[in-house]
Amino acid sequence: MIHNNHNVRIAGPRACECCGDLLQSHIDSWKGHSHFFCSKPACKVAARIVPGGRYVEPNTIPCAADGCGNYIPEGVYGKGTRFFVCSLVCRQNRYYSLRGAEVVFKCESCGKQGTGVRNDGKGLRKYCSRICAGKARYEKNLAKSGRHRPLLDLYLETAVVDRYRGGSIRTHTYAVTTFLEFADKTGIDSLEEVNPLTISNFAKWGREAGSPNLLAGVCHIKMFFDWQLGTGMRKAANPVVSSIHRVRQPHREPRPYSEKELVYIWSLLDLRGNSRLRAAAAIAEESGMRRGELANIRLGDLDLDHQEVFVRLPNKRNRERTARFGEKAKSLISTWLKDRNSNCGHDHLFHNSQNNPYSGLTMHLEFVKVLCKSWLGKQQHEEGMDAWSVHRMRHTMASRLSKGGADYATIMGAGGWTTFTAMVGYAKVDTEDARRGYEEAMTRYEASTKLSSEPLCLTLEEYLARVDTE
Incomplete structure (x- = not known):
């Protein structure tokens, strides 16, 4: 059977999947339409119970291709099919009409040229990759600081890069930039003019703009003014008064996955996942490692004999530790090592389909694509989870140790927590x-x-x- 680039199969002789008799005519098939049965009563019954299939009666669903007034043929279609067509020709016509013509564009972030598709109503692509799109969003956020942009750039270059890492940099930068946006829009030329009343007005400005929780990041603004005091750029006291401006954050209970949820997660991983995701999920479940720590594992960090993995820097707390895992993770890691491309050119344990090292974000997105009903805002599975978080596996590990009778020192060591308060936010008591x-x-x-x-x-x-x- 011949395949082309659009998941289409060329017409050819086919046999009934139930009785094995050859069908009388050549039939087209494509993704979502690949099960065929003859007209015998027993075969028709079998067609209606195909796993993952949906049986369509004759003259019930019209063809989705433009200009075609036919109904789709009677038969079995994919259960998750959203657009039905009556023939291979209509499928190809619909594919190319939606896809549009490829044109050359210039990435607005890195300046490289690429080819993109101009879809109706959506315009042309602006960026050549998600990385460039992320950089553009980051730059757009910095531009909101207006007249205070030079000071912000100096702060980011001299203070932030040494104190924060990864996602914490984005969180801190967003909080400071939002305050500088407020200062720019309210006509504050010099930050020396900022006083405690200004901080309170900033919170009021946020509430009126639909952001009632701006003071949740007041600690970042406080550090920004501490930096100005430390460098001699500010003479007045820090305008952030903790007893007035610090907002008491609500305390959330630990959110471990229940045993029923874990059974469902593993059934989806077995059905739709791969050995890479199964190994990563097992390590997360049994060791409680964060997604960035999982992506950063090197082959030399693994000790399968002692069932340990070295958690290297950088990580959230900037502390090295040893995490432990059980027999399930050991077995699934061994399976993944057999599938791992030894010629990928690096020593990371996990690599993606292009043989590049995993990142925490790409790992998260692949998990979401396999486990959840929707991916990037689009429905992709009828069955699946509403949301997924690798971090909840960390809650699961801590709660299991607590239920198993482990003392607090053991739980803190397993998860890398340095304070009792941080640990109890993860370990749920049954x-x-x-x-x-x-x-x-x-x-x-x-x-x-x-x-x-x-x-x-x-x-x-x-x-x-x-x-x-x-």
Whole structure:
């Protein structure tokens, strides 16, 4: 059977998938239309129960190709099919009409030339890659600082790069840039004019603009003014007053995946995933490593014999540690190592389909594409999860250790937490365990109270009376 570049199969002789008899005519097939049955009653029944299929009755669904008034043929189609066509010709016509003509464009971020598609109503591509699109969004955000942009650039170059990493840089930069945008729009020429009332007005400005939680990032603004004080650029005190401006953040309970959810996740990974994703999910479930730490694993960091992995720098807390995993992760890592391309040109444990090292973001997106119903805002599966987070596997690991009786020092060491407060935000205490522990503690207390109420010293008469009764 011949395939072309558009998941289309050229017409040819076919046999009924139920009885095996050759069909009388040549039939076109394409992605979403590849199951064929004859007209025998038993075969028609079999066609209606094809796994992952949808049986379409005759004269029920019109062809989606422009200018075609036919109905699609009776038969089995993919369960997730959104657009139905009546023939191979209509499918190709619809493909090219939606795709549009490719034209040359210049990336607005890096300046390189590429080819893109001009779709109706969507215009031409502006960027050659997601990386360039991200850089453009970042630059657009910095431009909001207006007249304070030179000071912001100096701050980012001299202070932020040494203190923050990864996503924390974006969070910090966004908070500071938003404040500088407010200062620019309200006519503040010099930041020396900023006082505590200005910070309060900034929060009010955010509420009026539909962003009521701007002060949630007030710690970033405070650091920005601390930097100005430390470098001598500011003479007045820091305008951020913690007792006034710091917002108490709501405390969220730990969010581990339940055992039922984990069974469902692994069923989806077995059905739609690959050995790379299964290995990454197993390590995350049993070791609690963050997605950036997973992407940063090197082959030399793994010790399958002792079931350990070295968590190298950089990471969120900038601390090296050793994470441990179980038999499931060991087995799935071994399977992935057999599939891993040894000629990929690097020593990262995980690489993508282009043999490039995984990043935390690409890992997350691939998980979402496999596990979730929608991907990048588009429906792709009828069955799947509503949302996915590798970080919830970290909650799962901590909660399992807590339920298994591990002490707090063990849990903190396993997850790399440096404070008790941080750790308890991940380890969920089971409701039944909490109730049982409460009842046992109260029983012990009542027993100790009862014993303490008895006299410690007995007279000779009391002792002899107790012996006689016993």
